[in-house]
Amino acid sequence: MKLVNITTVGTTQVDIQSDLNSNNITLNNNDGFVLRAVLLNQNNDSQTPVAILLPQKLRQISNPNYGDAIISSITKIIGCSEFNCYLTFAITLNASKIVPVLWVDIKPEVKEKHQLIYWFSDNAFTMTTPQVRVDLKIFYTNDSSLQLTTQDLIITRMKMRSSKVPDQRSTQSTTNPTSTLSTINLISTKSSTNLTTTQSASQADEISP
Incomplete structure (x- = not known):
């Protein structure tokens, strides 16, 4: 530092x-x-x-010194402002190494099933710390008792094919990282x-x- x-x-x-x-x-x-x-x-x-x-x-x-991230937890929160109450999910991501380019999103089938209109506090970023919290705010859903789990979300990070074509993206691993960032x-x-x-x-x- x-x-x-x-x-x-x-x-x-x-x-x-x-x-x-x-x-x-x-x-x-x-x-x-x-x-x-x-x-x-x-x-x-x-x-x-x-x-x-x-x-x-x-x-x-x-680079093998770059890693992958996992969604370690998702917590349901009811947040209210002066005018409205919104359903929010606090999403915690963990990584064992630096992740240069990372996307977080809701799986397409989950969006369609619950007719979701939503907003992430950040869903495309670089992970430079072992843990990051992202807030997912739900503006509309057809399910008044909506509950999302880690399996309803997807993490994608950029990787290269061996042929050096930089358009392959790999989905998150489900195993927990063990080494330190x-x-x-x-x-x-x-x-x-x-x-x-x-x-x-x-x-x-x-x-x-």
Whole structure:
């Protein structure tokens, strides 16, 4: 983890190479890196959404250092605003390694059966942490007692065929991941605005220079 001070209305270059060197990390053709960054204020509160930079042209998308994700749980929640009450499902995803490009959706047959009109808080993203929560809000269904399970959802992540055609997608594995997610965090603190970046490629534990 590395903290980089950024002045107001200014730019600061983040030195990644020196952090790799200090941790004895060398790059080769099997390395594919995902960079994650976020701006923080003096209180370390996020000021922007998390920004993700994927490897150029999704190079090495089948890198063995990238992993798969599973849906570990789904919880039914009734949430009400000033005007309406909506049925919401809190979905928890787990991954053992970085997942560069990931989609979450409801299976087509489930959508059709329950005539669902719905919205995900996020359903296409890069997984750089071992666990992510996604909220699924149901605006309409023909089933007043709707209950979804992990089997009603599908996870898809991008992989390459051996022929290098980058259009094959593989569905989630049902086995639980066992190894730990790897990240190298580069963060910055101090002045009015801070930059937090995360660089990740291997299956090792989180490395904090």
